[in-house]
Amino acid sequence: MDDRQLDLMLKESFNLDVDDQAHVLDGMEGRVLEKIQPQSLDLMLKESFEIDVQARAHVLEGMEDRVIEQLLEQPAEKTSNRWSLFPRLPQLNLNFAMAGAFAIVIFLVGNMVGDFWGSPFGGPDQDYQGVTFVVAIPEANSVEVVGDFTSWQPQSMTRDDNGVWTLAFDLDPGRYEYAFVIDGQEWKPDPLADEYVKSYNSTNSVRYVSSEGETS
Amino acid sequence: MGESELELLQRALNQDMEAWAEIMTNYKRAVFGVSLGILRNTADAEDTTQEAFIRAYEKLHTYNMQRKFSTWLFTVAANLCKNKLRRAKFSTALKEEQWVEGGEDPAQIHERDELQQKVRKALDKLRFDYRAPMVLRFYADLDYKEIADVLGVPEGTVKTRLHRGKQELKKIMDKEGGLEHGRQTA
Numbered sequence: 001m002d003d004r005q006l007d008l009m010l011k012e013s014f015n016l017d018v019d020d021q022a023h024v025l026d027g028m029e030g031r032v033l034e035k036i037q038p039q040s041l042d043l044m045l046k047e048s049f050e051i052d053v054q055a056r057a058h059v060l061e062g063m064e065d066r067v068i069e070q071l072l073e074q075p076a077e078k079t080s081n082r083w084s085l086f087p088r089l090p091q092l093n094l095n096f097a098m099a100g101a102f103a104i105v106i107f108l109v110g111n112m113v114g115d116f117w118g119s120p121f122g123g124p125d126q127d128y129q130g131v132t133f134v135v136a137i138p139e140a141n142s143v144e145v146v147g148d149f150t151s152w153q154p155q156s157m158t159r160d161d162n163g164v165w166t167l168a169f170d171l172d173p174g175r176y177e178y179a180f181v182i183d184g185q186e187w188k189p190d191p192l193a194d195e196y197v198k199s200y201n202s203t204n205s206v207r208y209v210s211s212e213g214e215t216s
Numbered sequence: 217m218g219e220s221e222l223e224l225l226q227r228a229l230n231q232d233m234e235a236w237a238e239i240m241t242n243y244k245r246a247v248f249g250v251s252l253g254i255l256r257n258t259a260d261a262e263d264t265t266q267e268a269f270i271r272a273y274e275k276l277h278t279y280n281m282q283r284k285f286s287t288w289l290f291t292v293a294a295n296l297c298k299n300k301l302r303r304a305k306f307s308t309a310l311k312e313e314q315w316v317e318g319g320e321d322p323a324q325i326h327e328r329d330e331l332q333q334k335v336r337k338a339l340d341k342l343r344f345d346y347r348a349p350m351v352l353r354f355y356a357d358l359d360y361k362e363i364a365d366v367l368g369v370p371e372g373t374v375k376t377r378l379h380r381g382k383q384e385l386k387k388i389m390d391k392e393g394g395l396e397h398g399r400q401t402a
Contacts, residue, residue, distance in 0.1 A: 041382055042354060048335045049355035053249040059262045060244045064237040067269045071233070132299045164303070173368065192302060210291065210368020 130170035131209055133178070135190060138163025140182050147178025154181055177204040221285060229276050240269050246286060246356060247293050253351025254297040256340050264300060268293040283365075290356060291366045294348055301344055338388040346381030349374050 001009075133145050135157075143165040144154035150169075157165035157180075165180075177197060179187045189196055193205030221242075227235035247268050252261035272279075272292045279288050339347060352363045364371040 041386070044331070044335055045339075045350060045354040048332055048339070049249060049253050049351055051332065052252055052336070053245060053355075056252065056258050056261075057245060057248075059258060060248055060265070063244055063262075063266055063269075064240045067240060067266055067273075068233050068237060070266075070270055071236075071273055132302065134302050166303070208368065210295070210366075 130168055131207065132166055132168045133157070133180075133190065133207075134164060134166045134192065135180050135188075136162070136164045137180075137182060137188075140165070142183055144181040144184070145178055146181055146187075147176055149176050149178070154184075171209045173209050176207045176209060178207065179204055222281065225276070225279070225281065225285065228273065236269075236273055243286065243289055244269070247289060249355045250290055250351055251293050251297055253339075253355050254294065254344065254348050255300060256347075260300060264293060264296045267296055271296065284362065286356070287358065287362045287365055290352065290358070291368075294352075294366055297348070298344060334389050334392050335385070337392065338385045341388050342381060342384060346377055346384060349377045350381050350385075353378060 135143060137143055140159075140163075143157045143159070145157060145167050146152050146154050149171055155167060155169075157167040159165050177199070179189060179202065182188055187202050189203045190205035190207075194208050195206045197204050197206055221239075224235045224239055228239060244265060248261055248265040251264040251268070252258065255261050255264065268289065272289055275292070279285070339350075342350070348367060349363050352358045352366055358366065360371045360374045363374045367374065369377075
């Protein structure tokens with residue numbers, strides 16, 4: 001191999017190397033721009049969200065009235081709670097000591113009744129929909145949820161016209177394991193679970209619940 | 217939280233609907249913005265906003281007044297959005313929003329800007345995990361800790377998701393030629 005041949009080979013080799021690795025250059029302009037102007041995309045996003053809302057703000061007109069109308073139509077237990085009794089005590093013309101005693105009694109009785117009969121904010125409540133479990137099994141005759149939040153007792157889900165089964169629970173923040181029971185026999189994991197864990201011979205689904213009901 | 221807001225909340229807790237109406241007036245735009253940013257559909261965002269105020273009123277007794285009210289309200293709305301998206305996976309998919317609108321409103325004229333359109337379309341394609349922290353950060357102006365509270369994830373996860381979300385967004389825009397245009401306008 002003479003010098004000329006070696007030069008050509010080197011040239012070719014360097015070019016091939018660059019060709020092989022050229023993919024690392026994809027999108028580099030964007031990365032560099034981001035470093036030079038780190039806020040450009042952030043500002044664009046901020047502006048984009050704001051413009052979207054601005055252009056559609058008309059849908060919010062009169063929303064207050066619509067919400068209040070719905071709240072007033074709901075059964076009393078949905079729009080009231082035992083805590084809200086406290087501020088109303090002065091209207092009863094009781095002296096302070098009597099009001100305090102009365103509040104304690106109301107609180108204790110309220111708790112006992114709530115625990116015994118099921119508070120509107122605890123336990124399964126299809127209307128409330130704190131954390132909703134959903135699964136599509138059109139061919140099933142029944143689908144139930146079992147989990148640590150039901151003490152592994154089956155809770156029936158409701159089927160819609162498309163064969164989608166749903167059931168809502170009001171759950172405290174935390175990690176919950178559960179499964180679906182199909183036609184009273186077959187245990188199935190939730191395809192939308194946050195994660196899965198092995199339990200004996202089956203797989204349990206896991207849902208993480210944040211402070212107001214759902215996971216991220 | 218200002219004293220007047222606290223007073224309003226206390227009155228609302230005592231079933232004073234006028235006070236709750238005032239709270240709604242103060243926050244409906246913010247809640248709608250967060251819902252729209254996550255759901256990417258006007259009708260669904262409107263429904264969710266309304267539902268969020270109903271749900272928040274029903275759960276007001278659980279609200280810890282030491283916590284920022286807007287953050288608590290966004291938590292309620294974000295959870296409703298997630299439930300809606302969960303359901304949409306199985307039933308009718310959320311309708312694709314037409315982000316271009318006519319008219320001579322300056323906001324709408326601006327909306328036609330090509331790059332903004334690409335940002336919107338790219339946002340449509342982002343998954344919830346990335347889109348939710350993005351709207352809470354860039355629309356609602358929440359800090360990382362507040363976003364973590366709203367979404368129920370650690371603060372580090374919020375940072376990671378924001379970073380990855382932006383990378384993903386740029387990738388999507390890149391495919392559409394968005395960065396090419398961005399270079400000219402940035």
